[in-house]
Amino acid sequence: MDEQERLIDMQDVSVRYPNGTEALKKLNLHIKKGEFLFVVGSSGSGKSTFIKTLLGELPVASGSVSVSGRRLDKMKRREIPYYRRSLGVVFQEFRLLDDRNIFENIALAQEILGVHRLRIKRNVGMMLEMVGLQGKAGAFPQELSGGEQQRAAIARAMVNRPGILLADEPTGNLDPDNSWEIMKLLEEMNRLGTTVIVVTHNNEVVDKMKKRVVVLKNGNLVSDEEQGGYIQ
Ligand SMILES: Nc1ncnc2c1ncn2[C@@H]1O[C@H](COP(=O)(O)OP(=O)(O)OP(=O)(O)O)[C@@H](O)[C@H]1O
Ligand SMILES: [Mg+2]
Numbered sequence: 001m002d003e004q005e006r007l008i009d010m011q012d013v014s015v016r017y018p019n020g021t022e023a024l025k026k027l028n029l030h031i032k033k034g035e036f037l038f039v040v041g042s043s044g045s046g047k048s049t050f051i052k053t054l055l056g057e058l059p060v061a062s063g064s065v066s067v068s069g070r071r072l073d074k075m076k077r078r079e080i081p082y083y084r085r086s087l088g089v090v091f092q093e094f095r096l097l098d099d100r101n102i103f104e105n106i107a108l109a110q111e112i113l114g115v116h117r118l119r120i121k122r123n124v125g126m127m128l129e130m131v132g133l134q135g136k137a138g139a140f141p142q143e144l145s146g147g148e149q150q151r152a153a154i155a156r157a158m159v160n161r162p163g164i165l166l167a168d169e170p171t172g173n174l175d176p177d178n179s180w181e182i183m184k185l186l187e188e189m190n191r192l193g194t195t196v197i198v199v200t201h202n203n204e205v206v207d208k209m210k211k212r213v214v215v216l217k218n219g220n221l222v223s224d225e226e227q228g229g230y231i232q
Pocket of ligand 2: 047048049
């Protein structure tokens with residue numbers, strides 16, 4: 001693979017928690033710009049650790065991690081918040097701010113960047129429309145269904161137009177219909193150019209969507225398969 005094509009490049013990456021648990025073991029993984037990747041594996045296999053590593057939340061014990069040409073394993077702690085601005089992230093439990101309405105939840109990410117008020121209004125409006133929540137701008141998270149809250153969380157993750165979207169079990173709290181809608185939305189974000197990495201337990205969705213699938217087991221990458229052929 002051409003060096004320049006590698007958006008995310010992990011070489012012999014090991015990650016350890018402070019208590020000594022080695023949660024990722026010598027992982028080798030290359031992800032190209034514009035890919036859609038599922039990460040699967042049983043509970044405790046290292047999926048969330050993988051996402052946290054890409055978020056810069058955990059120190060890399062050994063090996064190298066490069067994201068958009070930046071070496072995460074060499075990054076200083078104070079550089080991490082700036083690095084994170086290039087990532088969108090979605091979690092199982094939505095993590096919306098309960099004391100802010102949906103518009104404000106999505107706008108916050110832009111306010112932090114100092115985007116002009118009128119532009120924020122336009123961008124948030126566009127995102128709300130994209131996720132089908134035009135009518136819910138003034139609603140508070142508790143007033144929305146689970147599927148709607150997750151759609152709002154995706155709008156929040158995407159409003160700054162990150163190149164990479166990370167999702168850790170985004171459908172874990174949703175019923176099959178809502179799960180499918182969220183996956184379709186993630187696929188749409190991917191179609192618009194975002195590289196998308198989705199951790200999931202939902203085998204049915206993984207089977208249907210025919211994307212690249214990475215399998216983790218006890219912190220090891222045991223399979224990396226594109227529909228119809230192996231990559232590694
Ligand atoms: N904060 C922590 N401190 C120590 N060990 C941890 C910590 N978080 C996770 N682990 C351990 O690291 C390993 C990988 O955990 P991880 O959370 O990445 O699994 P997972 O694949 O996301 O599982 P699940 O499907 O249950 O979410 C497990 O052995 C787990 O016990
Ligand atoms: Mg997890």
